[in-house]
Amino acid sequence: MPALTEALISLLIVLGGVFGLVGSFGLIKLRDTMQRLHGPTKATTLGIGCVLIASMLYFIAVKGSVSFHELLITLFLFLTAPITANSIAKTYIIRNVGKKELPATGRRHGWSVYEDPPGAPESQPSPDVRAEA
Amino acid sequence: MITVAMLTAFGCFGLGLLFCLWRIAIGPDASDRILALDTMVINVIALLVLYGIWNGTAVYFEASMLVAMVGFVSTVAYCRFVLRGDIIE
Numbered sequence: 001m002p003a004l005t006e007a008l009i010s011l012l013i014v015l016g017g018v019f020g021l022v023g024s025f026g027l028i029k030l031r032d033t034m035q036r037l038h039g040p041t042k043a044t045t046l047g048i049g050c051v052l053i054a055s056m057l058y059f060i061a062v063k064g065s066v067s068f069h070e071l072l073i074t075l076f077l078f079l080t081a082p083i084t085a086n087s088i089a090k091t092y093i094i095r096n097v098g099k100k101e102l103p104a105t106g107r108r109h110g111w112s113v114y115e116d117p118p119g120a121p122e123s124q125p126s127p128d129v130r131a132e133a
Numbered sequence: 134m135i136t137v138a139m140l141t142a143f144g145c146f147g148l149g150l151l152f153c154l155w156r157i158a159i160g161p162d163a164s165d166r167i168l169a170l171d172t173m174v175i176n177v178i179a180l181l182v183l184y185g186i187w188n189g190t191a192v193y194f195e196a197s198m199l200v201a202m203v204g205f206v207s208t209v210a211y212c213r214f215v216l217r218g219d220i221i222e
Contacts, residue, residue, distance in 0.1 A: 017142030024149030
């Protein structure tokens with residue numbers, strides 16, 4: 001393996017480790033749940049992206065063949081991280097922020113946490129677990 | 134050089150797992166615990182990929198893909214359970 005490739009792979013692995021550590025450290029360092037949401041969803045996803053790119057380069061350099069598994073994992077993680085963050089933020093809102101404290105949306109429909117989507121059948125149970133809080 | 138880099142990264146992700154465990158233990162709210170579990174899954178995926186490089190085999194990519202899928206589905210299911218009180222409506 002050429003020394004330049006090795007240096008690049010090592011740099012990417014160390015960078016990934018540092019990003020992962022920073023993201024996980026943000027989880028215990030930051031004060032509020034909404035602040036803590038930033039660390040794992042951004043820094044840790046970037047860290048694992050670095051590690052997967054390093055792995056891809058390593059297997060190209062050693063075996064000479066491109067493997068697409070890493071690309072699949074990267075794509076999957078980068079697609080699912082925002083969905084996860086959105087779900088967790090909604091969970092936090094419905095447990096800790098009341099319906100009255102949220103600012104007005106300025107549209108005909110209110111916050112999706114507390115209201116059914118437009119056009120939903122009326123028979124669905126309304127999700128106001130803590131609506132009176 | 135790669136050996137030293139990988140040992141560093143193993144240490145970083147292992148320490149990150151311990152931080153996540155601490156947040157799961159003390160987390161004041163359920164959303165904190167869900168977030169810490171999701172971060173734990175991401176750290177485990179990184180450890181699996183690094184272990185695959187360490188052994189020079191591509192077997193662990195299938196495992197990490199499966200861990201990623203199970204982690205995502207479990208996080209969303211937990212969130213939906215807290216949000217709606219039900220997982221499959």
